[in-house]
Amino acid sequence: MSEGRAPERRLAFFGGKGGVGKTTLAAAFATLLAGRGEKTLLVSTDPAHSTGDILGAKLSGEPQQVEEKLWAVEIDAARDAEEYVEKIKADARESVSTEVLPTVEQHLELAKNSPGTEESALFDRFVDLISLCPAEYDRVVFDTAPTGHTLRLLTLPALLTAWAEGVVRQREKVAGMERMMRNLAGSDAPDGDPILERLRERRHKFHHARHRLLEDTAFYLVLIPERLPIEETARALKTLAANGVLVETLLVNRVFPDAVEGDFMRSRLEQQREYLEEIEERFGEKPVIKIEQEARDITDRAQLASIVRQLDEAGLA
Numbered sequence: 001m002s003e004g005r006a007p008e009r010r011l012a013f014f015g016g017k018g019g020v021g022k023t024t025l026a027a028a029f030a031t032l033l034a035g036r037g038e039k040t041l042l043v044s045t046d047p048a049h050s051t052g053d054i055l056g057a058k059l060s061g062e063p064q065q066v067e068e069k070l071w072a073v074e075i076d077a078a079r080d081a082e083e084y085v086e087k088i089k090a091d092a093r094e095s096v097s098t099e100v101l102p103t104v105e106q107h108l109e110l111a112k113n114s115p116g117t118e119e120s121a122l123f124d125r126f127v128d129l130i131s132l133c134p135a136e137y138d139r140v141v142f143d144t145a146p147t148g149h150t151l152r153l154l155t156l157p158a159l160l161t162a163w164a165e166g167v168v169r170q171r172e173k174v175a176g177m178e179r180m181m182r183n184l185a186g187s188d189a190p191d192g193d194p195i196l197e198r199l200r201e202r203r204h205k206f207h208h209a210r211h212r213l214l215e216d217t218a219f220y221l222v223l224i225p226e227r228l229p230i231e232e233t234a235r236a237l238k239t240l241a242a243n244g245v246l247v248e249t250l251l252v253n254r255v256f257p258d259a260v261e262g263d264f265m266r267s268r269l270e271q272q273r274e275y276l277e278e279i280e281e282r283f284g285e286k287p288v289i290k291i292e293q294e295a296r297d298i299t300d301r302a303q304l305a306s307i308v309r310q311l312d313e314a315g316l317a
């Protein structure tokens with residue numbers, strides 16, 4: 001670790017506007033860490049399966065080893081949302097009366113397709129994967145969806161903790177009432193309360209995840225030297241700061257090499273320089289690392305190696 005840096009954090013999130021290079025840079029960072037001997041898990045949420053393509057492996061919902069110290073997993077939020085709803089349905093079958101069950105099931109079926117459900121399912125998976133570190137993995141690198149979505153995910157634990165607490169309290173009240181009614185009727189109380197148990201478990205999980213996101217997470221914001229990604233970065237920095245998430249470094253991707261030729265390319269280079277200056281001016285209190293625009297898309301490990309080298313030379317840890 002170089003002098004003056006924040007203490008090393010074991011969880012890394014790569015975020016930024018659509019298409020700026022989150023998947024590419026997250027894969028490069030995970031490869032770099034693994035190359036240094038840290039047992040690393042790369043978590044992708046990219047529905048285009050590009051992480052698998054870059055690493056030359058067919059990935060699934062379970063972590064899979066792709067090189068000596070590198071594992072990768074691809075989360076499918078839609079599939080997870082389905083499983084998640086099925087789990088809740090199973091709980092409901094155990095604990096609600098047969099008269100209301102069809103209504104509850106219908107309601108859950110509708111919930112399956114709402115974006116909030118996918119987000120919760122994704123968050124649940126993130127929380128599970130976070131808990132594998134440091135026991136199973138030294139580092140976990142999350143390649144996330146575009147900024148807005150990721151920010152909601154990171155701020156979700158704060159909301160969910162409060163929500164889960166409220167629901168647990170409500171449920172405790174209801175359970176107390178139910179007990180009282182049963183006593184009045186002279187019937188025996190059934191063992192435990194599966195819903196309450198699950199809610200308590202979730203409350204505990206959210207609470208723990210929130211702690212890890214505040215204490216053990218570094219956020220890497222990726223952008224390219226263009227107007228809209230710069231503005232999105234400004235917004236993301238504000239939101240992350242307001243939620244106590246540490247932004248470790250800004251990664252400016254697709255920076256042209258100096259030696260471009262032709263009027264058109266020189267003009268683009270000139271424009272990029274203006275944006276790069278603006279980035280330094282507006283965000284310069286954070287470390288800013290520049291990654292070169294390669295001649296071709298990064299679609300395999302050989303091409304990724306150049307990006308890995310650049311991150312290494314920039315001292316990313």
Ligand SMILES: Nc1ncnc2c1ncn2[C@@H]1O[C@H](COP(=O)(O)OP(=O)(O)OP(=O)(O)O)[C@@H](O)[C@H]1O
Pocket residue numbers: 016017018019020021022023024025046050144145146253254291292293294295296297298299
């Ligand atoms: N430095 C670079 N040089 C050349 N091509 C690059 C570079 N960085 C990324 N690319 C290419 O740009 C495209 C988008 O990159 P990537 O998929 O990593 O972006 P993303 O931010 O993950 O996108 P999304 O928001 O859709 O998930 C890919 O085809 C990738 O190969």
Ligand SMILES: [Mg+2]
Pocket residue numbers: 022023024046143144
């Ligand atoms: Mg991506």
